[in-house]
Amino acid sequence: MMHDFALTEKYVVIFDLPITFDPAGAERGDPVPYVWNEKHATRVGLLPRAGGEVRWFEVDPVFYSHTLNAYDEGSSVVVDMTTYPAPFYVAGRGCDGPYGAGTASLERWTIDVAHGRVRTRTLDDRPQEFPRVHEALVSRRHRYAYTAAAADMTLAYLTTDGNPPDRAFANALIKHDLLRGTTQVHRLPRDAAAGEAVFVPSEGARAEDDGYAIAYVHNPDRGAADLVILAAQDFTGEPVARVHLPGRVPLGFHGSWIPDA
Ligand SMILES: [Fe+2]
Known part of the structure; x- marks a missing residue:
């Protein structure tokens, strides 16, 4: 489930999250047929706006909800957003975050393109x-x-x-x-x-x-x-x-x- 994405001057930033479509749930008539999928890696992708292949970077499991903004900084990409701690149950109890179920915090991810690493930092942990x-x-x-x-x-x-x-x-x-x-x-x-x-x-x-x-x-x-x-x-x-x-x-x-x- 991709709810949001981000743009920098060079890239479209896309988020491949461990929340995936649940055909059995859809068949049962679940109103939100998506599940937290342990087998699905969490990754962020940089798609060059000028064209070319997506480059993927793996991150710790998380549910990315909304983009604040993103920008290029040297050979890195900075993305600010709100995330929910993993595991996040879209159609269940939310997440097991520090404040109880269902709270997001403001986060910053710095994608080091040259070294293939993503550094994550909490900007504000209040819900x-x-x-x-x-x-x-x-x-x-x-x-x-x-x-x-x-x-x-x-x-x-x-x-x-x-x-x-x-x-x-x-x-x-x-x-x-x-x-x-x-x-x-x-x-x-x-x-x-x-x-x-x-x-x-x-x-x-x-x-x-x-x-x-x-x-x-x-x-x-x-x-x-x-x-x-x-x-x-x-x-x-x-x-x-x-x-x-x-x-x-x-x-x-x-x-x-x-x-x-
Ligand atoms: Fe939204």
Whole structure:
């Protein structure tokens, strides 16, 4: 099961994970007929964008969920992403991670192309998901990242109707400064459930974080979603705006900002 991939200026980065299609489960009518497959190696592949063969690198078993961004650095490739510890049961109890079932962390893989090695490092081990970067920097080096704090995110993977329960999510958004190794957390009301934060640059922005992080946040008091807009450079401050939408927006979807040109 390949859920996401990454791009650098030179490569398409693809992930071959030990979660494979389960024909018997499909025949039984399992809603998510995929299983953790011990026999399937975990590997990351670099497909040259200019053409050519994929070069594969083996890594320790893991479930790769979402790409933050990737870039070339000398003869290496750096990929930032969220992963779940192995083994990960898509249609079961999630994973056996340090925080219990179903939590992802923010990770960095550095693929040393010359020596055929992959170095992995945890950037932030708090449960979080839906990493996003300034989109103009996709495939190039980034400094900032935005993620949604997560609760039992496995519940989102169990969903087959596209509407994960609120308790899969948490009530905070996180801004990462990956250069300094610091984070800022924007806390939302107690029972709120925050989804993916999309970064929208200010008009004429010069700094990478000059702009807004916008996210759908389920507001249980209204039974509907608020579109919460944070100034990225004042991340822990009061939101710039909370747009009260007339209905619920299902959590867990990815989104993109398209300016009204
Ligand atoms: Fe996704």
